[in-house]
Amino acid sequence: MRTRLVHSMTTVVLTVLVGGLIAATLVRDAPGYGVDERELDSRYSQESIRQFREPSQARQSIVPFYLHYLTRVLSGDLGISPSFHRPVGELIAERFPETARSAGAGLAMGWTLGMLAALAGVAVARPGFHMVAGGVAALLLCLPSSVLALIFVLVGRMEGRSAAAGVIALVVFPRVFRYARAILARVSESPHVLMARAKGLRPVRLLCAHVLRPAAPAVAALLGASVSVAFAAAIPVEVLCDSPGLGQLAWQAALKRDLPLLINITLLVSVFAGISGVAGEMARPRPVAGEKA
Amino acid sequence: MKRLRHAAIAVLATIYLAGLAAGWLAPAGYARQFRNAPGATPSLAFPLGTDELGRDAFARLLYGSRVSLSLAPAAAALATLIGAMAGVTAGYLGGWVDTCLARVIDLFLSVPWLFLLLSVRAALPLNVPPVESVAITFLLLGLLGWAAPAHVLRAAAREIKSEDFMLQAKARGCRRVRLLAMHLLPNLRPMLAAQFWTSIPVFILSEANLGFLGLGVTEPLPSWGNLLGGLQNVDGIVSSPWRLAPLLLLVVVMTCFHQVVRLEDFSK
Numbered sequence A: 001m002r003t004r005l006v007h008s009m010t011t012v013v014l015t016v017l018v019g020g021l022i023a024a025t026l027v028r029d030a031p032g033y034g035v036d037e038r039e040l041d042s043r044y045s046q047e048s049i050r051q052f053r054e055p056s057q058a059r060q061s062i063v064p065f066y067l068h069y070l071t072r073v074l075s076g077d078l079g080i081s082p083s084f085h086r087p088v089g090e091l092i093a094e095r096f097p098e099t100a101r102s103a104g105a106g107l108a109m110g111w112t113l114g115m116l117a118a119l120a121g122v123a124v125a126r127p128g129f130h131m132v133a134g135g136v137a138a139l140l141l142c143l144p145s146s147v148l149a150l151i152f153v154l155v156g157r158m159e160g161r162s163a164a165a166g167v168i169a170l171v172v173f174p175r176v177f178r179y180a181r182a183i184l185a186r187v188s189e190s191p192h193v194l195m196a197r198a199k200g201l202r203p204v205r206l207l208c209a210h211v212l213r214p215a216a217p218a219v220a221a222l223l224g225a226s227v228s229v230a231f232a233a234a235i236p237v238e239v240l241c242d243s244p245g246l247g248q249l250a251w252q253a254a255l256k257r258d259l260p261l262l263i264n265i266t267l268l269v270s271v272f273a274g275i276s277g278v279a280g281e282m283a284r285p286r287p288v289a290g291e292k293a
Numbered sequence B: 001m002k003r004l005r006h007a008a009i010a011v012l013a014t015i016y017l018a019g020l021a022a023g024w025l026a027p028a029g030y031a032r033q034f035r036n037a038p039g040a041t042p043s044l045a046f047p048l049g050t051d052e053l054g055r056d057a058f059a060r061l062l063y064g065s066r067v068s069l070s071l072a073p074a075a076a077a078l079a080t081l082i083g084a085m086a087g088v089t090a091g092y093l094g095g096w097v098d099t100c101l102a103r104v105i106d107l108f109l110s111v112p113w114l115f116l117l118l119s120v121r122a123a124l125p126l127n128v129p130p131v132e133s134v135a136i137t138f139l140l141l142g143l144l145g146w147a148a149p150a151h152v153l154r155a156a157a158r159e160i161k162s163e164d165f166m167l168q169a170k171a172r173g174c175r176r177v178r179l180l181a182m183h184l185l186p187n188l189r190p191m192l193a194a195q196f197w198t199s200i201p202v203f204i205l206s207e208a209n210l211g212f213l214g215l216g217v218t219e220p221l222p223s224w225g226n227l228l229g230g231l232q233n234v235d236g237i238v239s240s241p242w243r244l245a246p247l248l249l250l251v252v253v254m255t256c257f258h259q260v261v262r263l264e265d266f267s268k
Helices: A002-029 A046-057 A062-074 A088-124 A127-142 A145-155 A160-188 A191-198 A203-220 A223-240 A246-255 A259-283 B002-020 B057-093 B095-110 B113-123 B130-144 B147-161 B164-171 B176-212 B224-232 B241-260
Strands: none
Touching: A002 A259, A002 B095, A088 A127, A088 A160, A088 A203, A088 A223, A088 A246, A088 A259, A127 A160, A127 B241, A145 A160, A145 A223, A145 B176, A145 B224, A160 A203, A160 A223, A191 A203, A223 A246, A223 A259, A223 B113, A223 B176, A246 A259, A246 B113, A259 B095, A259 B113, B002 B057, B002 B241, B057 B095, B057 B130, B057 B147, B057 B176, B057 B224, B057 B241, B095 B147, B113 B130, B113 B176, B130 B176, B147 B176, B164 B176, B176 B224, B176 B241, B224 B241
């Protein structure tokens, strides 16, 4: 267990370091990097323009640029957003709680709905139920999150955090439902469940003690992926539902080509998704020797 | 189930062919503005009416379908190709090559897809001509979407590598290249097909989300993304429901893809 935790955490740290390097390369090599707006002002002399260029020229190659970036990040300085003219850390700290709340509520609702529907599917075992639940899940998978958000805003007349949470729940639900249904169906066909059913165990007890419990670790493995899906959905959802979170900030940063801000948001979200992935990985049972994964 | 799948393929083929025949079905083109008929209701001349600039909505839908349905498979092919190269190399060679490539795959998989797309898209010029924006959007999808296929193909390659027939071939002195070409790759073909087909709807949805956010294909060239973006102008959707045609078409196409992409069919 400890080895797996250390291995997974190392993966997250390496991911952040390599991701940071790629991010720094992107920022450094993006067209327009280091160009000061004042350079376009014809009133400044060539000497002044040379002075404006000096700070960015001092960190010309990528390695020193990355090291400088890492040092700053470790000391808590994520830089200044060129478009908002405010510290990136301050902007993220301001917007993060909004996204955390809407994504958290959306994940909780999506997981609850998905698990309930999957459990009901195993318990009811009627073709009609499978067709309806499967059809709803398939329809939701066919719609981009932006369209789901638009439907919420148009039909539900909802905006802000509650709408964002609702849409994220609808994005997460079909994935959880399909994955959990497959696992629960497989477990419910295992010999010990058939034996328990033959012995006349009550359906609720059968479901909770003999199906849900052994399936729980495998279902939990989807946690990391669902966090990633929820954060990704947050971009169009927050834009359309007018929820001032990280997704909306990332979109504004993308439109203004504010790469330092966008890259830092992406790295932060990746760390969260990575940590959730580690949690899910920890819950997943290891295949026993001789058994295929 | 097979009949349903064939029907889905037929619907997809019809929509794609209609997109290809857009020049013949809608000779007005996607950019021509009928200034005397802005916001027109459906008629024989304009089966889906016109938009606020007087452009034929039916023509734009057909041309948009052509763009999305031609380039999403191209991006999927690129992603599958890169994924296959990385995944098969990692799975087949094993050792430190596998460890390094697995870390890179994990890195790409751990970044939420839309954030990754947004970051790289924003690093490139935003104000580009429409054709360039199409190339950038779908190239990005292809170049960044390789990690999921690579992850699956790596696992598959590792599994096949340890199969008895591979060990026997190796014991009989079969060379590495021959092992790869004659034994491994043919057995990976169903997985490659599955990855290709599952990537297409993902890329269509991603393009739709990017277009909706104004970071995809730029006007006046239509794509499903920027056509759906037109729905943001909510006034009158209730009184002119035909404006929902791009959304309906997207749902139909995605449903068809979900019918075509039934993973169990690829395992045969």
